[in-house]
Amino acid sequence: MSPEQWTRSGTSSATEGAAGPPAATAAKPTREQVIAGLRATSEGGADLVQLLTPEGQRVTHPDFDIDISAAQLRDLYRDMVLVRRADREANALQRQGQLGIWVPLLGQEAAQIGAGRAMQPQDMAFPSYREHGVAWCRGIDPTELLGIFRGTDHGSWDPNTTRFHLYTIVIGNQCLNAAGYAMGQRFDGKVGDPDGEATVVFFGDGATSQGDVHEAMVWSAVYDAPVVFFCQNNQWAISEPLERQTRVPLYRRASGYGFPGIRVDGNDVLASLAVTRWALDECRQGNGPVLIEAFTYRMDAHTTSDDPTRYRLADEQEAWKLKDPIERLRVHLIREKFAGQDFFDGIDAEADELAARLREFCFNMPEPPPARMFSEVYAEETAQLAAQREEYLRYLAGFVDDEAMAGGVR
Amino acid sequence: MSPEQWTRSGTSSATEGAAGPPAATAAKPTREQVIAGLRATSEGGADLVQLLTPEGQRVTHPDFDIDISAAQLRDLYRDMVLVRRADREANALQRQGQLGIWVPLLGQEAAQIGAGRAMQPQDMAFPSYREHGVAWCRGIDPTELLGIFRGTDHGSWDPNTTRFHLYTIVIGNQCLNAAGYAMGQRFDGKVGDPDGEATVVFFGDGATSQGDVHEAMVWSAVYDAPVVFFCQNNQWAISEPLERQTRVPLYRRASGYGFPGIRVDGNDVLASLAVTRWALDECRQGNGPVLIEAFTYRMDAHTTSDDPTRYRLADEQEAWKLKDPIERLRVHLIREKFAGQDFFDGIDAEADELAARLREFCFNMPEPPPARMFSEVYAEETAQLAAQREEYLRYLAGFVDDEAMAGGVR
């Protein structure tokens, strides 16, 4: 899917690729925008770690360079295209009433795939609710995400085997849970060598204001916990621009706790991969924690219930389209002759299949049985709850009897 | 009161004044102490702002110097001696069963008097529970503190007229309340000129781990609230040394939020005054917030219920005695001939009077009437609570009747 398909209405005058006004200019908020509170910026600043420019140019970085093969680059491209396609399909499914809500990741593919692919199988991830790309990297099929948004479950995958915790909606909670988990990795003696374990926790720019995120940083620093704090600064917390949460770039928080903080171009999958891999290695070796601020942009609405036209200008999105994470890698693959049309066609076909499969799956998802709500409240069920379930089932059975008698169908 | 009177038993081998081993050596924790977790240090580090050395020598500072008269120095001395005496007397009253508990400020007089005297009448203070010195500066008589610790009230002074909020025991809560109050100062147009208003909030090193303190810093930064975060780092949170809360000096937290953080010698009343005055002025002018870490030491137990011998070594206290806040100002006053024996005798006499008055007051404190617990639960009382009060009073009256009948006295 190319950038011009981003806007739901086909009427937008999207500027293609590296053409059009330079991103920096387009993105710099005007005085009026600033006054109107529309202050999100696409400027990552001097400290931004970047390995692939928006124009698809490979650049080097003194600290965070990475050796990567053409095959690996193609894999990253495939990951991003597929998760975007799954995301768009799920978004469409919501529009069609098949899902109650969807939380789009559009625009954040590079941040998530970079981080997700930096992880080793033994590492643990604690997502927020938008980490469909990380889920993908942890081997969670996109179909497994649908239950949450269709309302059939609160997460269907096994956090223990996938090493991908359940989605957490209460902002910030998962950061402390991740810190505790990482403390456990350390207590288990899994830290201190290159094959050690580490944890990555994902949260947003808005989340950084929550006390829990602070406490997680305090704990992790004090216990040398092997945890990477991966903040996707997508510039917005629903309708609130970054400036409602902080005066200074978020990566700087780390210095107040005494561990490294790095701002990475979150639309650059290579940089995200390189920085996260470095951070995870630091953690593995016992030099954690590390904070990564992935500087990116939420290209779609906060959720399908949101209407971003109420609070941000189309201009801003236009500016960010020029930094599209997938497009820049596509250009790079072509320019370096790492991939030909066959490859791109193959990926597109695969994406179509995935979308079809997701759709099919969604239409056929079974309703959970009524008694499910009483299940697994406790590991050791209480008599009180068992009695409530029995009474409820009796009550339901009464309807069936009534209907049977009335010959009706409920 | 001179340093050797600090320890309750007279048996300690306190080293007087600037004699004995240099503070830095005595204070540097040994390897064994570090391993044992006894890691508090008396080293403020290179960034420590100091205007009066432990030896009573006036030194200059490029950023935070201060013009101060001999009379003002004497006043600061008087403040410190009197609050210490009140503190010691209250501590003794607790030992005699007159108070349920006491929270000593011993050793933190300079931090508190410096900060308290830097405040203007129009400024607002939000204390924690150990700020008897700040209370003093806000015109709260030490007798007014006793109710809390005797259990007759939760704070008897009027926070509105004294501009000194009630003591707050739930760690960190008051920081957010102060941030909100300071936002109000700003909304009221009281910020932006030299006669503007500002707020100071007091909290401890342990408190810095609480989410509320973080959120208060986020809020204050985002709303440019005129609030000075005054952290008394007294090295201990009950039994936990600073290292259980942070890897790096606490003043560095500020940079993560984008406002200044300064570490001041908390045993140097001049430095505390100068830095707080500067910070308040910054806030008044609209350049807040500011974080001040006052590097000091809790010379006594956490409270009268605490037994610090279980978790810290006498050595550490000995090292800190050499940095006594009162002693260094006394030496300075003498050396500079700013005060003679008469002055010191006069202050001592005043301290004796204060102690006697405090004692007297404490012995004569009335018990609150039983119905008091129903008062002021709500501004607009509920029928439910009124009924409970009536019933309770009837119940109590029943005893009186019983006793009257039995001729007994309850």
Place this chain on the structure above:
Amino acid sequence: MAAPALERPTATAGTQTVTIAKALNMGLRASLERDPKVLVMGEDVGKLGGVFRITDGLQKDFGEHRVLDTPLAESGIIGTAIGLAIRGYRPVCEIQFDGFIFPGFDQIVSQLAKLHFRSQGKVRMPVVVRVPFGGGIGAVEHHSESPESLFAHISGLKVVSCSNPVDAYWMLQQAIDCDDPVLFFEPKRRYYEKAELDPTTPPIPLFNSRVVRAGSAVTVAAYGPMVRTCLDAATAAAEDGLELEVIDLRSLSPLDLDPVFDSVRRTGRLVLVSEAPAESSVTSEIASRVQQECFYSLEAPVLRATGFDTPYPPSKLEEGYLPDLDRVLDVVDRSLAY
């Protein structure tokens, strides 16, 4: 796209048909106009007008210092509101969804509820915490909870819930006028229910309950979203010749139970309905008080139709979790069977 301008309600505006959501917006607007110390604060309440648009247009008209988009942290929202109240403001905080009030719980319990008492009346806490609550909207986790009982248990707080547009309009203004902290629970699934509102008709007191349908067979008491359910149940029952008396409790703390006692003395039967789990809840409290006050009048024990003692289930199951017309009538039948 700019937010649509709201008509400013005036005392002479006359009757209009409004939703609960609109009535709340009008109530906030009226309070903001009446008292310059009133502030509205919370996540996304400014430009967006809140995720439910309850604060729609207010920041535009009253400015950023009256209607504040706050950082994302509920302890911060409540904690700074307390500070603003100490400063003399009357903050109205929006908690985005019921399930997100818990990070602010400490400030509510430790400071908001206690400061008037702690200061022996010297500090007032005229803070309103608005909470869209309850289920039935097909939402994801944490968006459908009913935590009101937790606050009813905390001394020093007042807790109310509105069930219709007229109450929404008045009760919110009354809560803002109240010098005590008020937790204001809004029935989010009913936000778009409509009724006639005449802003010139004076309201009943905030903390009073009210008989909303008279009947003689069984008393049914509820609050917030369940009032509608109970009224529907009463309509259905009436078709079968059974007259239910329906009471809208309105205030959960303090409880105004005299109308309930009166009713139960006539009917001898009481059914309590709420979405919240029953265990140690407001409905427990009412049952406890009624069995005490009406001991000799009760012909059946006080019975309850409530959410189950489970976490709020995935939304595909909420229809079964939430009391509905059938469940209410089932419990009414059980009451009558005694």
Place this chain on the structure above:
Amino acid sequence: MAAPALERPTATAGTQTVTIAKALNMGLRASLERDPKVLVMGEDVGKLGGVFRITDGLQKDFGEHRVLDTPLAESGIIGTAIGLAIRGYRPVCEIQFDGFIFPGFDQIVSQLAKLHFRSQGKVRMPVVVRVPFGGGIGAVEHHSESPESLFAHISGLKVVSCSNPVDAYWMLQQAIDCDDPVLFFEPKRRYYEKAELDPTTPPIPLFNSRVVRAGSAVTVAAYGPMVRTCLDAATAAAEDGLELEVIDLRSLSPLDLDPVFDSVRRTGRLVLVSEAPAESSVTSEIASRVQQECFYSLEAPVLRATGFDTPYPPSKLEEGYLPDLDRVLDVVDRSLAY
């Protein structure tokens, strides 16, 4: 001064006289010894042994990775304990005083209580949160509260309270062994009450209530610190020829009410006693359930002797605030007057 070494209790230790505080310490020690996954964490639990010395000597013997002095933040304590539990540990968190549990409330309600349910049973939460609770110790604010009802209302949690050394020893170990999150309320004013403990006598199940004194006139049910008060009241009543049946509820969620129902069916009268304010509380719930189950047996309404619906008062007033022998007997009299 080093902490005094504790004797290690073994199955063959035989009977010893211990306080509740000591029994809790022994229980923790036994659990730490039995299962290397058990951790103790909280503020000052290490070198100091906790402000009440419940964890005395444990860090010394089990090391800093088993007994953790945490940073000062309750959300952090609970939140990291949850993460440790996900990792396979069984953390036992100490909250220093009742009034300081609220900063951790969100993690308790949103994650600890729900994770087993959210994950459809794939994630277990064997976390114990120890809370010294209740008043009567002459303490300053926030040190004497009784917040247990708040947790009893939250589905997914289990809530227990011990009242004597034998229960303290066993119930704590049983709570640690339980695969569900348990809020463990310790009667701090009774910490130094003594009893004989024989660690070889097997305990009754954790979630069972128990008749601790048989009687036929009135049933009195309580938990935690009020059990002692009720037993004393029963002794006093017996001198007047009135036999009270006293039930120690032990588990507040789930409630084990069968023994209460049985008792009430015999006595026809029930008085509930707790320090917590009555409003929307555990005692409300019990009253509600008993009036339903024992409708035809009750000769008087269920009555309660509790703390008042006020914030906990300054300690000079707590004697009047807390139910004592006289208040309990007064309510017993009122019950008998029906």
